Amino acid sequence: MKIEDEIKSTVALSIAKKVILNLAFTKNYVGDKFNEILKPFEISGEQYNVLRILRGQKGKPINMQDIQDRMVTKNSNTTRLIDKLLLKKMVERNVCPENRRKIEILITQIGLNTLAELDPLIENHENGITSNLTNTELEQLNNLLEKIREN
Amino acid sequence: MKIEDEIKSTVALSIAKKVILNLAFTKNYVGDKFNEILKPFEISGEQYNVLRILRGQKGKPINMQDIQDRMVTKNSNTTRLIDKLLLKKMVERNVCPENRRKIEILITQIGLNTLAELDPLIENHENGITSNLTNTELEQLNNLLEKIREN
DNA sequence: TATATACATTTGTACCTACAAATTTTGTAA
DNA sequence: TTACAAAATTTGTAGGTACAAATGTATATA
Numbered sequence: 270m271k272i273e274d275e276i277k278s279t280v281a282l283s284i285a286k287k288v289i290l291n292l293a294f295t296k297n298y299v300g301d302k303f304n305e306i307l308k309p310f311e312i313s314g315e316q317y318n319v320l321r322i323l324r325g326q327k328g329k330p331i332n333m334q335d336i337q338d339r340m341v342t343k344n345s346n347t348t349r350l351i352d353k354l355l356l357k358k359m360v361e362r363n364v365c366p367e368n369r370r371k372i373e374i375l376i377t378q379i380g381l382n383t384l385a386e387l388d389p390l391i392e393n394h395e396n397g398i399t400s401n402l403t404n405t406e407l408e409q410l411n412n413l414l415e416k417i418r419e420n
Numbered sequence: 421m422k423i424e425d426e427i428k429s430t431v432a433l434s435i436a437k438k439v440i441l442n443l444a445f446t447k448n449y450v451g452d453k454f455n456e457i458l459k460p461f462e463i464s465g466e467q468y469n470v471l472r473i474l475r476g477q478k479g480k481p482i483n484m485q486d487i488q489d490r491m492v493t494k495n496s497n498t499t500r501l502i503d504k505l506l507l508k509k510m511v512e513r514n515v516c517p518e519n520r521r522k523i524e525i526l527i528t529q530i531g532l533n534t535l536a537e538l539d540p541l542i543e544n545h546e547n548g549i550t551s552n553l554t555n556t557e558l559e560q561l562n563n564l565l566e567k568i569r570e571n
Numbered sequence: 572t573a574t575a576t577a578c579a580t581t582t583g584t585a586c587c588t589a590c591a592a593a594t595t596t597t598g599t600a601a
Numbered sequence: 602t603t604a605c606a607a608a609a610t611t612t613g614t615a616g617g618t619a620c621a622a623a624t625g626t627a628t629a630t631a
Contacts, residue, residue: 270569272562277490279476284558285546289450291565293492296447298569299440304619313586325430333610339428341444344589348611353586370596370609395436401567407435411423413561414442416552418421418449455589464616484580495619499581504616521579521626575630582623593612599605 299398306390310383312357315342319350320384323360323376330373332365359383450549457541461534463508466493470501471535474511474527481524483516510534 272291273282282290300314307317322339323331337347351374354360359380365371376384399407423442424433433441451465458468473490474482488498502525505511510531516522527535550558 271566276473276492283543283546284555284562285550288550288558288562288565289546290492291562292443292447292450295565295568296443297493299443315587334608341427341441342448342588345587346589346611349587365609368597368609372610392434395434395440398568398571399436399439401570402564404435406564406567407439409560410564411435411439411442413553413557413564414439414446415422416557417446417549417561419552420549466617485578493618496617497581497619500617516579519579519627523580573631576628578625578627580624580626583621585619587618588616590615591613593610595608595610597606597608599607601602601604 302394302398303391306387306394310387312359312383313353315340315345315350316354317387319347319354320359320376320380323374324381324384326376328375330363330365330375332371332373334371336374354380453545453549454542457538457545461538463510463534464504466491466496466501467505468538470498470505471510471527471531474525475532475535477527479526481514481516481526483522483524485522487525505531 272278272287272294275294276290304314307314312320318340319336322336333347333351336351337343337345340347351360351362355362357379359377361375361377363373363375365373402410423429423438423445426445427441455465458465463471469491470487473487484498484502487502488494488496491498502511502513506513508530510528512526512528514524514526516524553561
């Protein structure tokens with residue numbers, strides 16, 4: 270659906286405005302489908318992202334700030350996201366012995382199992398949602414998106 | 421910056437995953453700059469969107485549901501957004517006399533003045549943020565984003 | 572008319588983001 | 602050593618989103 274129809278605009282929009290609106294619409298479109306998958310597992314999108322980061326550590330603990338740096342949303346509140354994951358026993362939290370200001374986070378077996386269950390569903394979602402585009406188009410889209418952030 | 425570097429990924433990502441991550445990153449990037457502009461005016465991005473919709477009505481009132489339909493975020497809570505705008509006297513709210521279930525919203529002069537002040541700043545932002553891309557690339561990006569939502 | 576049903580909006584709750592201030596721990600300089 | 606500044610995290614507060622339930626109004630139908 271064209272972006273003018275999505276917002277029921279009566280006037281013509283500049284191409285800059287269209288791209289920016291389309292970016293938001295498409296991101297929401299993708300995000301909504303993503304949340305549908307996570308819903309039965311009772312974790313949010315950002316909680317999932319944190320779990321992914323923790324799994325990527327392969328057993329090595331990671332502190333709050335380093336988690337924050339790797340997140341999609343930079344101002345997300347890692348403390349409170351971790352709190353939610355702790356309640357579900359999906360992560361473990363320990364004070365770093367070398368520097369007691371730091372907190373070290375580890376993913377638990379429960380967290381790993383949840384991700385393992387999700388893996389095929391997420392991959393399916395990712396492939397499905399991009400299936401309208403050829404590989405060349407996906408590469409193109411990827412480059413154009415990265416180019417916008419080059420400032 | 422490449423998306424793998426943004427999230428400091430150590431493993432290669434599928435092109436589908438990269439596109440989806442890039443979509444979120446780029447949307448946040450654009451949105452953050454947008455919020456910086458709005459900040460001195462003490463209105464949020466969604467409040468701005470509502471004001472834009474109301475101005476587009478050119479004096480014709482619009483009800484809650486129709487506002488909702490035109491918003492970027494479909495599950496946003498229009499009642500509470502309008503409440504905030506009412507406090508700033510940027511909108512007016514009246515029960516529809518023909519159908520008392522409906523609520524009619526109008527933008528006030530204060531709302532219009534705020535938008536008029538913002539117009540050049542927003543346009544500047546939109547043109548600046550897309551200035552890395554040629555017009556052809558912007559059209560391409562626009563088409564690719566719309567194509568993803570074709571399902 | 573009474574009652575059920577649909578419609579339009581509001582309210583409640585849980586989670587998330589943005590940003591500033593507070594807290595705890597560490598490092599450093601007089 | 603004491604005082605001060607920096608670092609790492611937590612807490613507080615004001616928006617927002619997502620979704621379900623509640624409220625009030627209109628409409629249909631027996």
